Amino acid sequence: MGTQVNESSSGISLADQAYILIRDRLVMLEIQPGEPINEDRLSTELDMGRTPIREALKRLERDRMVVAYPRRGTFATDVHIADLAHISQVRRTLEPLAASSAAERATPADRAELTELRSRLEDDRGHDNAALLRTDVSVHRAIYRCVYNPFLEDTLISYDNLATRIWCVFIPRLSEVAGHVDEHIPLLTAVIEGDADKAAELALEHVAGFERAIRALI
Structure with a gap:
């Protein structure tokens, strides 16, 4: 079970909420290293549209938590x-x-x-x-x-x-x-x-x- 978004009550954006929730799944390896990121599944599980999910994934790529490959998709980074x-x-x-x-x-x-x-x-x-x-x-x-x-x-x-x-x-x-x-x-x-x-x-x-x-x- 992922970490709860304590900040949600303070009015943070959906993209920020998505970032926190996906980030903590990646941190705790609930999304395994090397695993493909399924935007549709995340959208359903987090009850959010695709736009905040994609914004969150772009931010997570800068954090070295995910990596995007052209025509292949986005994956959780490996742990080296x-x-x-x-x-x-x-x-x-x-x-x-x-x-x-x-x-x-x-x-x-x-x-x-x-x-x-x-x-x-x-x-x-x-x-x-x-x-x-x-x-x-x-x-x-x-x-x-x-x-x-x-x-x-x-x-x-x-x-x-x-x-x-x-x-x-x-x-x-x-x-x-x-x-x-x-x-x-x-x-x-x-x-x-x-x-x-x-x-x-x-x-x-x-x-x-x-x-x-x-x-x-x-």
């Missing part, structure tokens, strides 16, 4: 483990920046929301790996929103999505997914408490730990 080093290089720089910026810039309302998210995370242990990964994604996106830089936020989401696709490929062989997600509890605490240096340190270790876990399997 060789991309891990490139993705991790970007994330090792940007994730600590995001965490420290969020610690400095989060509003009182943001900190209350992050506190609630931390409580849910503490209570939700023991779920299956797919649910844990969705929690991982939701925490990252909550922190990114607190940066208050739309350009940085878009870049962070893009690279986190690519990293999550790699997680999904290897998750049947991973044994420490719960521990990886639990790392968010001290990270969220640092952001909530406004400790920018600690937040940056924990974010860097989180990204490095992800890369180590994957490399241990290849």
Whole structure:
């Protein structure tokens, strides 16, 4: 089941809604790497016309989530483990920046929301790996929103999505997914408490730990 569009109530466009829904299916590999994208089926499943679907797919192509071939159609991009080093290089720089910026810039309302998210995370242990990964994604996106830089936020989401696709490929062989997600509890605490240096340190270790876990399997 794909991620719900929480933003729908705020009046975002159909194309944006389509983008979010298709993107999250691609991220969680509900649309498998290399699988053809069936616009008619998506139109029916999402209860939308073909135009917003096509606009969303063009945007997803820029995100490297789908690729379009003339006269062949549009396909979900493959997940290449060789991309891990490139993705991790970007994330090792940007994730600590995001965490420290969020610690400095989060509003009182943001900190209350992050506190609630931390409580849910503490209570939700023991779920299956797919649910844990969705929690991982939701925490990252909550922190990114607190940066208050739309350009940085878009870049962070893009690279986190690519990293999550790699997680999904290897998750049947991973044994420490719960521990990886639990790392968010001290990270969220640092952001909530406004400790920018600690937040940056924990974010860097989180990204490095992800890369180590994957490399241990290849």
